[in-house]
Amino acid sequence: MSDVMKIYLTEDAPAAHWGSADVTFTAGQANIHLQGGDQLRQVQQAARKLRGQGINEVALEGALWDLHTQWAFAQGFATAKQIGKIAWTGDDAVKKVLDDRRDSAAFARQLINETPENLAPVTLANQAAQWLTKVGGDKVSYRIIEGEALLEEKWIGIHSVGRGSERPPALLELDYNPLGEDAPVSAALVGKGITFDSGGYSIKGSEGMLGMKCDMGGAATVTAALGLAIKSGLNKRIKLFLCCAENLISGRAYKLGDILTYKNGVSVEVVNTDAEGRLVLADGLQAACETGAPLVIDAATLTGAAVMAVGTSYNAIFSPSRELINRTQEKASAVAEQVWPLPLEPWHKEMCPSAYADTANSRPVKGGGAGGASNAAGFLWRFVSDDTQWLHMDLASAFADTANGLWAAGATTHGVLTIAELLQD
Template sequence: MTELMKVSLTKEAPAAHWGKADVTFQNDLAAIHLQGGDELRQIQKAARKLRSQGITSLSLEGELWDLHSQWAFAQGFATAKSNSDIRWTGDEATQAELKNRLDSASFARQLINETPENLAPVKLAILAAHWLSEIGGEKVTYRIIEGAELLEEKWVGIHAVGRGSERPPAMLELDYNPLGDDAPVSVALVGKGITFDSGGYSIKASEGMLGMKCDMGGASTVTAALGLAMKQGLNKRVKLFLCCAENLISGHAYKLGDILTYKNGVSVEVVNTDAEGRLVLADGLQAASETGASLIIDAATLTGAALMAVGTNYNAIFSPKSEVLAMAQAKAAEVGERVWPLPLDPWHREMCPSAYADTANSRPMKGGGAGGASNAAGFLWHFVTPEANWLHMDLASAFADTSNSLWAAGGTTHGVLTIAALLQD
């Protein structure tokens, strides 16, 4: 028997004694039997089955493997506990792209799966900046604004959400400029970087809080996407804004009934301290708008409502412009990821009313009430310049609380390829 198990794809039905099995074995060869329909999903499920049997190293062999099928297998084969060893197949370009994807996804997955104690807000900003600097070299510059400096620059949302923690909140401003001089910014990325979310005084139940190390999934997703696009030769100027904080309870924490007045003059009543993601993204979206970028993309593990609407196999997308949604759907389909648009109309901006401020950060009811994901997007719309093409991604599929037929428990990195493709467009 060889050192590595070999895995091939076949469109032949398994031998009768295997019944309806989708994976069969013969000596050191495992065959995945494709049955029509969504073959990438079948491959990812088969990879999960192989990994659950304790297999950690294997070689993909045969003519049916292509870029997308190999990546689907890698996604199903990954776990939070240990790195996997997959020997790719195909030409040099395919294997190079798979390596770039795996490097970027592994970086994002490591961040998402890290313990909250080991990933303070400033540390998240530093790790993201250092990783991108290693890829981009002199093309990357950045600064980190932390603690009281946030108030000095009027980033009131990040400061308010993070002030309850002993570890200061921070905003990472990073500039990738391969063009030099004063080139225009083509795309601005914004990521929610809540390194732990207790819910604040609107405290979560224990079972809902357990997985909240994932609440910086948006920050890790946009960072990994930019890194991947840079590895692929991205030749446009992109700015990245990570909005990093811990949402904790203390004598310094922000409270229900507080009113925040943002840099653009919009005042916000806090009616739910567990709707903190949109408060930090409001700062990031204003910063992104100030760059003059024609495309602004924000990503966040923002609402349970999106999860209820699209499930765990899709990321929800929102935009006031149908052409932006169509572009995102097309790019996701090209790279084998799944997105689904949810409603965002002008009246969604008014769905979180306040008697004391221009708007509230939610509605004072469980889950923010009906249409909560769209209402959250409507809130964010207050902070985006009208001229920009804006895409909001609510990452319902960025984290698996428990293992399932497609994903191991932990960060999935689903969404990284879509954003990287949008950057390359």
């Protein structure tokens, strides 16, 4: 008998002696009993239960498994310590898609779950660049701008947020170009790469700071999405910008009341040093728009307000373009991920007023006040070119602080597939 547990899906009810159990066992196998409603959620929950019983290696068997159910199982089966071994079922094409997803998600999980001591800003930039070079080969080129060199190129936001740390901030500029030197850029990706967020002088409490190694989840998400798209045969030129910094307190740290004047001339009063993500993304968005890309996508663990609005099973999305919002929802649905649009209107740009600058980086109230996620998106909009289609993804579902019925504690990688699909479009 094989030592690997075989897992079957069944639409049959469990035998009476199992009561209402959704997972039952017979010799050498487990049966996941599908019911009405969201069957992908049921499969993911069943995978969590099986993993919680100490099962580390499984083989998916039977006719009811498809691409979506197998990936839902994989997401529930992964933990921060080990993604687990899964033998897929189906034809070679399905298995390749699942292998590519697993490899890309494993890279993102490793980055997000890494200790902040081991993942300095320059380390994050280097690891992302090296992995994408491994995936894309000689079609990938990059440079890393770090420390005082950021000021020379007027990337004021990344430098200001990261200058309080002994380890320098950095901007990764990466070019995936399978088409030749003069090819136009089809899309640009921007990721928030705050490798640890203490809150700065607007310091977080311990309970809010504990999980802040995840604050580079946006950088990991867009990197993994680009890698997955390349593995899937992407034949477009894409640029990637990771805005990497540690938000720490020291005699060099940026302060409340500081005014930052960005490359595009917008001046920003700092009223909350814990609203640092938008300050670094402002640089990344300007760099992305300078490429002339018609589509710019940024991803960030940006606001607690997004979590309050959509919970932890959805990522919040924002765009001035209704067409892009609809397309993002369609792409997310096609890969069984969850996104939900929140309001973004031109007046959201004015929702963080300042008496001293063009805008403040937040409102001087807890959590940024009412509509905080939309106000943050409105702030970012100031740094996007008028002729650019822009999508902002606030990653409410990128990280689980504690284990729950769907996810182990740590990175979820939710959002990677949606962005990869948008790149392929």
